Amino acid sequence: MAERSFPLVPILLLGGLFLYAFAHLFAILAPFLLSLGLAYVANPLISYFEVRGLRRSVTVIALYLSLALCLALAARSLLEILTTQLSFLQTEAPAYLSHAERHLAALKLWVARKVPYGSQIAKKWDARLVTPLLEQAQRIPGYLLGLFPLLSLLFLIPFISFFLLIDGPHAVGSLIQACPSRYVEQALHLLSEVDEALGNYLRGIVIVAASITAASFVGLLILGVDQALAVALLSGLSSFVPYLGAAVGAVLGGLVAVIQFGTLAAGLKVVALFVGIRLADEAFLQPLIARHSVHLHPLAFLLALMIGGELFGFLGLVFGVPAVCVLKALLKVTWSWYSTEARLKPAQTLEPIPVPYV
Amino acid sequence: MLRFLKKVVYDSSLQRKISFLKGLELFKDLSHREISRLAHSLHSRTYHEGEVLFLEGDIGRALFILESGKVELTRRDSSGKARLIYTLGAGEFFGEMALLEQLPRTASATAVERSHLYLLYRSKLDSLLHSQPKIGMSIMTHLAQILSARLRRTTQMALFEAPQGSPAPSSEGPRPQAHG
Numbered sequence: 001m002a003e004r005s006f007p008l009v010p011i012l013l014l015g016g017l018f019l020y021a022f023a024h025l026f027a028i029l030a031p032f033l034l035s036l037g038l039a040y041v042a043n044p045l046i047s048y049f050e051v052r053g054l055r056r057s058v059t060v061i062a063l064y065l066s067l068a069l070c071l072a073l074a075a076r077s078l079l080e081i082l083t084t085q086l087s088f089l090q091t092e093a094p095a096y097l098s099h100a101e102r103h104l105a106a107l108k109l110w111v112a113r114k115v116p117y118g119s120q121i122a123k124k125w126d127a128r129l130v131t132p133l134l135e136q137a138q139r140i141p142g143y144l145l146g147l148f149p150l151l152s153l154l155f156l157i158p159f160i161s162f163f164l165l166i167d168g169p170h171a172v173g174s175l176i177q178a179c180p181s182r183y184v185e186q187a188l189h190l191l192s193e194v195d196e197a198l199g200n201y202l203r204g205i206v207i208v209a210a211s212i213t214a215a216s217f218v219g220l221l222i223l224g225v226d227q228a229l230a231v232a233l234l235s236g237l238s239s240f241v242p243y244l245g246a247a248v249g250a251v252l253g254g255l256v257a258v259i260q261f262g263t264l265a266a267g268l269k270v271v272a273l274f275v276g277i278r279l280a281d282e283a284f285l286q287p288l289i290a291r292h293s294v295h296l297h298p299l300a301f302l303l304a305l306m307i308g309g310e311l312f313g314f315l316g317l318v319f320g321v322p323a324v325c326v327l328k329a330l331l332k333v334t335w336s337w338y339s340t341e342a343r344l345k346p347a348q349t350l351e352p353i354p355v356p357y358v
Numbered sequence: 359m360l361r362f363l364k365k366v367v368y369d370s371s372l373q374r375k376i377s378f379l380k381g382l383e384l385f386k387d388l389s390h391r392e393i394s395r396l397a398h399s400l401h402s403r404t405y406h407e408g409e410v411l412f413l414e415g416d417i418g419r420a421l422f423i424l425e426s427g428k429v430e431l432t433r434r435d436s437s438g439k440a441r442l443i444y445t446l447g448a449g450e451f452f453g454e455m456a457l458l459e460q461l462p463r464t465a466s467a468t469a470v471e472r473s474h475l476y477l478l479y480r481s482k483l484d485s486l487l488h489s490q491p492k493i494g495m496s497i498m499t500h501l502a503q504i505l506s507a508r509l510r511r512t513t514q515m516a517l518f519e520a521p522q523g524s525p526a527p528s529s530e531g532p533r534p535q536a537h538g
Contacts, residue, residue, distance in 0.1 A: 051394045055369045176401055181409040185419040188401060188479045196481070 427473025
C-alpha cells in the first residue's frame with residue numbers, strides 16, 4: 001500500500017494567509033460575498049430549469065429579464081406609494097412631533113413624581129436626554145446621505161450575481177480539474193460540505209426574512225398601524241442579522257403605534273405581535289431550516305455575531321454566522337481527512353456474517 | 359428557425375451526457391428526467407495519461423464512470439509488486455462500493471490514456487436518496503445486484519477454481535471487485 005502524507009502545514013499556512021487577506025480586503029470583497037449569497041439563493045430555481053434541458057445561460061437571462069419586467073411594472077405603483085407616504089409624512093410630521101413632545105413632557109412629569117430622586121433627574125432631563133436626542137436628529141440627513149454609496153450595491157450585486165450564476169458551475173469544474181488528481185475526492189468532499197452548509201443557511205434566512213415581512217405586514221394592517229409596509233420591510237431586511245428583525249419591528253412599529261394612537265397599549269399590542277412572530281419563527285421555521293443546516297451551539301452563534309460585528313460592522317453581523325458555517329464544514333472535512341490519513345481512527349469495519357452466500 | 363431556437367435554448371452537452379448515462383447498467387431503469395437530475399449531480403474531470411485517480415488504501419468517497427479513455431486497476435501482492443487486475447474502457451464504472459461504505463480502496467486506479475470521467479460523490483447520492491427516492495432506490499438496487507453477481511463469482515472461484523491453482527484474473531476476464 002502506498003504511503004501518503006497529510007499536508008497539514010501547507011493547509012494551515014494557506015488558511016492563515018487566506019484569513020489575513022480576507023480581513024484586509026473585506027470592504028472590496030463584501031459586494032462579491034453578497035452576490036455569492038444571492039446566487040446561492042437563486043441557484044435552485046436555475047437548476048430546476050437546467051434539469052429540464054434548458055441552457056443555464058438562457059435560464060439566467062430569462063430570470064433577469066422577468067425580474068426587470070416585474071420591477072418596471074411595479075415601479076409606477078411603488079412610486080405612487082412612495083409619493084403618498086412622503087406627502088403623508090410631510091403633513092403629519094408636525095402632529096407626530098407635537099405628540100412626541102407631549103409624551104416626553106408627560107414622561108418627565110411621571111419621573112419627577114414617581115421615581116426616587118426623580119426631581120433631580122427631571123432637572124437634568126433636557127441636558128442629558130433631549131439635547132443629545134436633538135443632536136442625533138440633526139444628524140439623520142447625514143446618516144441618510146451615508147446610505148447612498150450602499151445604493152450602488154443595488155446595481156452592483158445583481159450584476160456580479162448574474163456572472164456567478166452563469167459561470168459558477170464552470171468555476172467549480174475548473175477547480176476540480178486544477179486539483180491534484182489524487183485529491184479530487186477530498187476536494188469534492190470539501191465542496192459538498194461547504195455547499196450544503198452555506199446553501200441551506202442562506203436559503204433558510206431568506207425564507208425567514210420573507211416570512212417575517214409578510215407576517216408583520218398583515219399583523220400591522222390588522223392593528224391599523226400607519227406605515228405598515230415600511231415597518232414590515234425594515235423588519236424583514238433586519239432579519240438577515242439573526243434575531244434583529246423582530247426587535248427592529250417591535251421598536252419601530254411600537255413607536256409608530258404609540259405616536260399614532262397616543263396610548264402605550266397600542267405600542268404594547270405591536271410589541272406582542274412581534275413577540276408572537278418571533279415565537280412562531282422559533283417554533284415552526286427554525287426547526288425546518290436547522291434540519292438541513294449546520295448545527296451551531298448557541299454560544300458559537302453569539303460569538304460569531306460579536307466577532308463579525310466588532311471586525312466588520314453591520315456586514316460582519318450578516319456574514320458572521322455563514323462564515324462560521326463554512327469554517328465548521330472546513331474543520332469537519334480537514335479532521336475527517338487528517339484522522340483517516342494519519343490512521344488516528346480505524347477504518348469502518350463490518351461485522352463478520354457466518355451464514356454463507358446462497 | 360425553430361431548429362436554431364431549439365439549439366440556442368436547449369443544452370446539447372446535457373443531452374449527450376444523458377444519452378451516455380442511459381446506456382449504463384446502473385442507471386438503465388431511470389427515466390429521461392431522472393437521468394437529467396442525476397447528471398446534474400455528477401462532477402466531471404479529465405485525467406491525463408499516468409494520473410492516479412486513487413491509491414489502494416485510500417478511503418473511497420466516490421463512484422467513477424469512465425466516459426472515454428482507459429483506466430487500469432492494480433493491486434499490490436505480498437511482495438509489494440503492483441499487479442494489473444483489470445483495464446476499464448469507456449462505459450464502465452468502478453469504485454461503486456464507496457457509495458455504500460467508507461472502507462479503504464482495495465486497488466489503485468491510474469489513467470493509461472487521456473480519460474474523461476464522471477464522479478458521483480457519496481453525499482450527492484445521499485441527497486438524491488432523500489429528495490428523489492426513486493432514483494436512489496434504483497441505483498441502490500442495481501448496486502446490490504452487481505454485488506450479488508460478484509459474490510457468486512467469487513464463491514464459485516473459491517470453491518471450484520482456486521484448488522486447481524487458477525491464475526490471477528487477466529485484463530480480458532470478468533472484472534474483479536475493486537471497491538472503496
